[in-house]
Amino acid sequence: MIWDLVIDPFVAFGFMRRALVGCLAIALGGTPVGVFLVLRRMSLTGDAIAHAILPGAAVGYLVAGLSVGAMTVGGLVAGLTVGLLAGFVTRATVLREDASLAGFYLTSLALGVLLVSMRGGSVDLMHVLLGNVLALDDQAMVLLAGIATVTLVALAVAYRPLVVDSVDPEYLRTVSRTGARVHYLLLTLAVINLVAGFHALGTLMAVGIMIVPATAARFWHRDLAGILVMAVAIAVAASLTGLLLSFHFGLPSGPAIILCAGGAFVLSLAVGPHGSLLARRVHRRHLRA
Amino acid sequence: MLDDMMPAPPPRAGMGKSARHGTWGALEGGALEGGALEGGMQRCGPAPSSPVGPHPAAGAATLYLRATASLREPSRFPRLGGGRKVCRATRRFLVGVPTKPMARGAALIAVLIAVIAAGPRAAAETDPVEVVATFSLIGDMAAAIGGERVSVATIVGPNGDPHVYQPTPDDARRLAAADLVLANGLGLEGWIARLIAAARSDAPVVTVSDGIAPLTFHRTRAHAAIARYRRCQTGNRLDVACARGPLDYEDTIGTDPHAWHDLANARIYVANIAAALTEADPAGAETYAASLAGYQRRLAALEDTIRTVIRRLPDARRVVITTHDAFGYFERAYGLRFEALQSAIADAEPSAADLAYLIRRIRRMRVPAIFVETTTDRRLIERVARETGTRIGGELYSDALSPPDGPAPTFLDMIGHNIRTIEAALNAGR
Numbered sequence: 176m177i178w179d180l181v182i183d184p185f186v187a188f189g190f191m192r193r194a195l196v197g198c199l200a201i202a203l204g205g206t207p208v209g210v211f212l213v214l215r216r217m218s219l220t221g222d223a224i225a226h227a228i229l230p231g232a233a234v235g236y237l238v239a240g241l242s243v244g245a246m247t248v249g250g251l252v253a254g255l256t257v258g259l260l261a262g263f264v265t266r267a268t269v270l271r272e273d274a275s276l277a278g279f280y281l282t283s284l285a286l287g288v289l290l291v292s293m294r295g296g297s298v299d300l301m302h303v304l305l306g307n308v309l310a311l312d313d314q315a316m317v318l319l320a321g322i323a324t325v326t327l328v329a330l331a332v333a334y335r336p337l338v339v340d341s342v343d344p345e346y347l348r349t350v351s352r353t354g355a356r357v358h359y360l361l362l363t364l365a366v367i368n369l370v371a372g373f374h375a376l377g378t379l380m381a382v383g384i385m386i387v388p389a390t391a392a393r394f395w396h397r398d399l400a401g402i403l404v405m406a407v408a409i410a411v412a413a414s415l416t417g418l419l420l421s422f423h424f425g426l427p428s429g430p431a432i433i434l435c436a437g438g439a440f441v442l443s444l445a446v447g448p449h450g451s452l453l454a455r456r457v458h459r460r461h462l463r464a
Numbered sequence: 465m466l467d468d469m470m471p472a473p474p475p476r477a478g479m480g481k482s483a484r485h486g487t488w489g490a491l492e493g494g495a496l497e498g499g500a501l502e503g504g505m506q507r508c509g510p511a512p513s514s515p516v517g518p519h520p521a522a523g524a525a526t527l528y529l530r531a532t533a534s535l536r537e538p539s540r541f542p543r544l545g546g547g548r549k550v551c552r553a554t555r556r557f558l559v560g561v562p563t564k565p566m567a568r569g570a571a572l573i574a575v576l577i578a579v580i581a582a583g584p585r586a587a588a589e590t591d592p593v594e595v596v597a598t599f600s601l602i603g604d605m606a607a608a609i610g611g612e613r614v615s616v617a618t619i620v621g622p623n624g625d626p627h628v629y630q631p632t633p634d635d636a637r638r639l640a641a642a643d644l645v646l647a648n649g650l651g652l653e654g655w656i657a658r659l660i661a662a663a664r665s666d667a668p669v670v671t672v673s674d675g676i677a678p679l680t681f682h683r684t685r686a687h688a689a690i691a692r693y694r695r696c697q698t699g700n701r702l703d704v705a706c707a708r709g710p711l712d713y714e715d716t717i718g719t720d721p722h723a724w725h726d727l728a729n730a731r732i733y734v735a736n737i738a739a740a741l742t743e744a745d746p747a748g749a750e751t752y753a754a755s756l757a758g759y760q761r762r763l764a765a766l767e768d769t770i771r772t773v774i775r776r777l778p779d780a781r782r783v784v785i786t787t788h789d790a791f792g793y794f795e796r797a798y799g800l801r802f803e804a805l806q807s808a809i810a811d812a813e814p815s816a817a818d819l820a821y822l823i824r825r826i827r828r829m830r831v832p833a834i835f836v837e838t839t840t841d842r843r844l845i846e847r848v849a850r851e852t853g854t855r856i857g858g859e860l861y862s863d864a865l866s867p868p869d870g871p872a873p874t875f876l877d878m879i880g881h882n883i884r885t886i887e888a889a890l891n892a893g894r
């Protein structure tokens with residue numbers, strides 16, 4: 176029974192195994208980055224960067240066709256340019272991060288739409304730009320695994336300054352220039368993980384698997400290590416469940432995975448032990464008693 | 465055995481697809497049926513004001529054309545020629561007219577001069593009929609029938625996907641300058657109604673598929689098959705005779721627009737095109753009739769080739785796997801079975817269940833080759849080919865021609881290329 180429902184799809188079909196491994200890679204690399212973004216109140220930054228990547232990937236496609244390499248490079252260039260420019264403007268002018276990011280990513284998006292419509296009339300580009308987790312080829316798998324590895328190593332090396340800067344940004348800014356470096360590192364990691372996720376799930380869905388498990392994990396742990404582990408666990412569970420739902424009920428895979436993560440978020444919000452609706456109500460009753 | 469024959473996943477609820485089709489239906493029921501497409505041949509005159517709002521992409525063109533629209537009313541120069549020829553000449557002039565009211569006077573004068581200078585008779589001899597075709601196949605047919613008497617512009621060009629096209633202001637301008645618009649109909653060009661409304665084109669719009677017997681399609685062949693298995697199953701037992709019975713076509717969501725793959729329909733297409741050209745340009749009637757007769761002969765010869773090729777294929781190999789469900793008419797006419805990964809509505813994303821179903825089918829039937837279509841995303845079908853160890857048998861052209869240097873620059877080449885590709889791939893390794 177369990178075998179038929181859960182194991183057999185992955186044994187019988189290579190594309191299911193590939194999809195699962197691809198999702199695991201994003202969960203391991205992207206979700207921890209998402210946790211730090213959430214911690215720094217930059218949840219929507221991921222969304223903005225994802226929009227900024229789209230035109231870069233489109234240009235890559237227009238230049239070189241359906242090639243993982245060209246679309247990756249295009250997405251990286253566009254995402255990094257927007258992310259780093261926004262970070263620089265935030266630190267150099269009075270504009271706040273969200274505003275400068277909005278300015279840059281909307282410009283980038285408009286440029287992308289313009290380029291795409293000028294070419295127009297060919298294979299529907301949105302189709303190409305929305306990656307499909309069921310169609311991962313060897314190149315994309317290598318890219319996903321490579322980016323997950325790089326991300327994990329970078330996070331391990333920069334763990335202490337990242338934590339300090341995320342908890343109290345003013346502190347590092349006063350003692351050293353590390354604060355800025357940490358900020359740029361996080362933006363860079365967000366960009367490369369979104370580019371990776373773009374191949375597997377499509378850009379916008381990739382933001383989902385990055386941020387939603389991180390927001391859900393906040394309700395289960397107070398310490399950062401706990402949140403990180405919980406977020407990855409939720410991302411993995413959502414990937415597995417989403418793929419199986421897609422297999423058994425014929426749902427499109429990407430949205431199914433993100434909806435599972437969304438379900439975990441709503442559940443955590445309601446009954447998680449820390450700061451959820453239930454926890455607050457119990458807490459208040461304690462205070463009154 | 466039974467497990468192998470029985471696909472686990474239930475049919476997908478019509479996510480997205482039915483909704484999208486609803487939009488098509490609305491467009492068909494509104495602007496297309498009520499006005500442009502069904503209206504058949506309309507004489508040159510002011511465009512009827514359409515209730516359909518202009519598409520954002522064509523918004524600029526709409527403004528632009530609206531500013532010049534009043535100039536195009538024939539009542540302003542009622543006695544200068546009074547016929548279609550004058551309209552055609554003035555319209556072509558006005559497409560290039562600037563929008564400022566100041567410029568209107570100058571434009572009007574230019575038009576008057578042009579009309580007087582050209583004269584209604586002279587225009588008929590020198591001007592080709594301006595035909596706008598919605599996509600490359602129809603454009604090629606129109607060029608073949610019209611020859612030198614027509615000048616054909618195509619909205620969705622070679623390798624373009626007519627299902628999902630986004631019109632541009634340029635298209636609106638070309639439509640406004642056209643003498644005749646040729647569309648496939650059957651719900652293929654969901655975008656054409658908005659475009660015609662935005663362009664305020666007064667050219668007659670002819671549906672070239674008029675008179676064919678339309679085929680309905682279900683979500684995908686896979687889903688219809690899944691529905692059949694469920695129907696034939698009681699508890700854990702499968703009624704094998706029932707499961708081998710005909711597919712249930714109740715689960716339909718609309719009309720299959722790919723009628724041109726049955727060459728009997730293609731004959732109706734070109735006949736409709738010749739009739740439309742004759743009405744637009746009666747002086748060329750003989751030319752059109754002659755090229756129509758020649759084209760019909762070539763279609764008949766091609767059809768013989770197709771039947772011969774398929775007759776020679778062994779029964780077990782008469783299965784073709786493609787990316788999108790475009791060959792329903794071919795299947796009905798020539799008896800080759802087609803299975804597709806995607807429904808004919810190209811933007812519905814296939815699920816893991818669709819993929820698993822197709823892979824099981826291919827493994828069981830020992831399909832010799834899989835084909836990719838030029839207008840669709842090929843990544844998923846390549847995954848399927850890898851997974852089943854099946855060869856990619858080549859590219860089929862289903863919804864668009866190739867560029868002139870490709871293997872399918874004309875409709876006849878396209879059909880010939882498809883049948884040769886299928887023949888080579890299905891006969892390989894026998």
Ligand SMILES: [Zn+2]
Pocket residue numbers: 627722788790808862863
């Ligand atoms: Zn099609």
